[in-house]
Every structure is written in structure tokens, then in C-alpha cells.
Amino acid sequence: MEALQTLDLTKHYRSGSFTKKNIPALEKVSLSIEQGEIFGLLGPNGAGKTTFVKLILSIVHPTSGSATVLGYPLGQRKLKEYCGYLPENHRYPAFLSAENTLIFFGRLNGLPESTLKEKAHALLETVGLKDWAKVKTKKFSKGMLQRLGLAQALINNPKILFLDEPTDGVDPVGRKEIRDLLLSLKAQGTTIFLNSHLLSEVEMICDRVAILNKGNVVRTGTISELTTQKLAYHIHLSSPLTKEVRERLDQTILPIEYHETSLVVTLHEKPQLNLIIDILRSGGIGIEDMTQQKTSLEDYFIQIMKGENG
Numbered sequence: 001m002e003a004l005q006t007l008d009l010t011k012h013y014r015s016g017s018f019t020k021k022n023i024p025a026l027e028k029v030s031l032s033i034e035q036g037e038i039f040g041l042l043g044p045n046g047a048g049k050t051t052f053v054k055l056i057l058s059i060v061h062p063t064s065g066s067a068t069v070l071g072y073p074l075g076q077r078k079l080k081e082y083c084g085y086l087p088e089n090h091r092y093p094a095f096l097s098a099e100n101t102l103i104f105f106g107r108l109n110g111l112p113e114s115t116l117k118e119k120a121h122a123l124l125e126t127v128g129l130k131d132w133a134k135v136k137t138k139k140f141s142k143g144m145l146q147r148l149g150l151a152q153a154l155i156n157n158p159k160i161l162f163l164d165e166p167t168d169g170v171d172p173v174g175r176k177e178i179r180d181l182l183l184s185l186k187a188q189g190t191t192i193f194l195n196s197h198l199l200s201e202v203e204m205i206c207d208r209v210a211i212l213n214k215g216n217v218v219r220t221g222t223i224s225e226l227t228t229q230k231l232a233y234h235i236h237l238s239s240p241l242t243k244e245v246r247e248r249l250d251q252t253i254l255p256i257e258y259h260e261t262s263l264v265v266t267l268h269e270k271p272q273l274n275l276i277i278d279i280l281r282s283g284g285i286g287i288e289d290m291t292q293q294k295t296s297l298e299d300y301f302i303q304i305m306k307g308e309n310g
């Protein structure tokens with residue numbers, strides 16, 4: 001059974017009390033997320049990422065389409081027990097301490113009163129706020145509030161965790177700690193769904209991603225499917241190219257990027273790799289190492305967005 005499955009999920013907001021302007025936020029989004037994976041939903045501002053999460057958690061309701069979470073249709077009360085949610089731009093009562101914030105959310109989740117305090121402290125330790133338990137949240141920095149938000153999302157030991165920009169405002173060390181925490185939750189079997197603009201982070205922890213643009217899914221795939229440039233190879237050489245070998249390589253009319261003792265060649269078809277290797281070796285140039293070239297997720301994302309938006 002999938003952790004999350006959506007079929008043609010669509011949301012149009014109605015805005016303005018008189019005009020009732022139609023704002024299409026999501027168009028027929030069909031996604032499938034396996035249990036235990038970390039899935040990233042990417043997209044520019046206003047693409048519909050937060051709307052997607054709000055639909056899944058029944059904070060807003062779909063215009064059309066359907067979805068199931070752990071096999072339950074949206075809106076089932078039982079589902080709330082299984083989900084954890086870190087909202088975008090969350091606000092907690094400023095007069096509550098970190099400890100009391102978590103106790104409050106624990107009560108809302110129906111946790112037994114006797115376990116609340118212990119649970120709150122364990123989670124504060126997990127997110128690196130152990131020494132801040134008694135401090136009121138109005139004194140918290142943005143990154144500290146984000147850590148508290150993460151602790152709040154974990155209060156009910158969710159099977160599936162929805163995180164909207166989890167590392168927003170968190171410093172680099174804190175971001176690494178959050179990544180490690182998410183990986184350890186994954187190792188325990190938790191499914192994690194996150195929205196993020198920090199593509200280098202997404203690349204480090206997500207198993208699969210989908211890219212949204214103007215409410216439409218334009219790409220889905222594993223990180224390596226999206227970032228491996230299929231036919232570009234980086235070839236490391238044992239010595240610099242000679243003039244003669246360089247000329248022979250140029251004659252292939254393949255796009256080749258030359259470096260001191262390496263080159264990057266983009267092929268039209270795989271057998272052309274043998275031709276390059278033959279030219280190098282017959283010219284007395286040894287091959288030290290050869291790797292398939294990768295783009296960063298960020299470069300890929302920018303490339304896709306340029307294509308999508310002309």
C-alpha cells in the first residue's frame with residue numbers, strides 16, 4: 001500500500017467576496033509516494049506546494065480529484081493520528097514555553113497526560129532545544145521556532161510526516177542536524193513528504209521528487225534520474241592532450257569541453273564513447289578514470305523552469 005496516492009487532485013480557490021475570482025492552484029495532480037521514502041515537492045513560489053499539503057491534511061478541500069493516505073480517503077479522522085505536520089510560517093502562542101507548547105500539542109493529539117512532559121523533553125532534546133524548555137517562545141529566533149515546529153510535528157509519532165519548508169531560517173549546522181534527524185526517522189520507517197526551495201538539501205536526502213509549475217506536475221523521478229546527464233562523460237587523462245590528438249578529437253564534431261588533464265564529452269549515442277577512447281589511446285594518452293557527468297538538482301530545476309516558462 002502506498003503512503004500517499006493522489007488522482008487528478010485539483011484545487012481552484014475563489015477569491016474576493018464580490019468578484020469570486022477563480023484562482024487555479026493545482027491542476028490534476030497524480031502522485032504516488034511509497035511508504036518509507038523521503039519525497040520532495042519542488043516548485044517556484046506560488047506553484048501550489050503548500051496547497052497540495054493542505055489538501056492532503058484536509059485544511060482545504062479539493063475542487064475535484066481524490067487522494068488516499070495510508071489507504072484512507074482524505075478527511076477520515078483516523079488519518080490525523082498518523083500524520084505529523086510542520087506548517088509554513090507557523091506561529092505558536094508567544095506566552096508558552098517550548099515545553100508547554102509541546103504539552104499543548106500533545107493534549108490536542110490526545111496523548112496520555114502522564115507521558116506528556118517526558119515526551120516534550122525527549123523531543124526538545126532531539127531537535128537541539130534541551131536547554132530552552134522553560135523559555136517562552138517569544139524569545140525564540142526563527143531557526144529555533146522551526147526546530148520547535150519540527151518537535152511539534154513529531155509529538156504523535158507520525159507514520160507520515162508533512163514538512164513545509166522544514167529548514168527555513170535554520171543555520172547550516174542546524175540544517176545538517178535536521179537532515180540527520182529526517183534520515184533517522186526514515187530508517188525507522190517514517191514516510192516523509194517535504195516542500196523545499198533548498199535544492200541542494202533536497203538532493204542530499206530525498207529519494208524522489210516532483211516538480212510543480214503553475215499547479216501542474218512537470219517532472220517526477222529519483223534524484224539520479226533527474227540529475228544524471230545520460231550521455232555526458234568526464235574522462236580523466238594520464239597526461240595532457242597532444243596537438244595531434246586534440247585535432248582528431250575536434251574532427252569528431254562532438255561537443256567536447258577541454259581541461260588540463262581531462263575532458264567532458266557529450267555523445268549523441270553511446271557507441272561514440274569507443275571512438276573517443278580509441279583516439280585517445282592510439283595517440284598514447286592513457287585514461288585514468290571515467291565518470292558519467294551529473295548536473296546538480298538546482299541546475300536541472302532552473303533548466304526545466306526556463307523551458308516551461310519560455
Ligand SMILES: Nc1ncnc2c1ncn2[C@@H]1O[C@H](COP(=O)(O)OP(=O)(O)OP(=O)(O)O)[C@@H](O)[C@H]1O
Pocket residue numbers: 013014015023024025043044045046047048049050051052088
Ligand atoms: N487561501 C487562498 N485563497 C486564494 N488563493 C490562494 C490561497 N492560498 C493560495 N492561493 C494561491 O494559490 C497558488 C498556490 O499557492 P501555494 O501557497 O500553494 O504556493 P507554494 O508553491 O506553496 O508557494 P511558496 O513557494 O511561495 O510557498 C498561488 O497563486 C496563491 O496565490
Ligand SMILES: [Mg+2]
Pocket residue numbers: 049050051088164195
Ligand atoms: Mg508554500
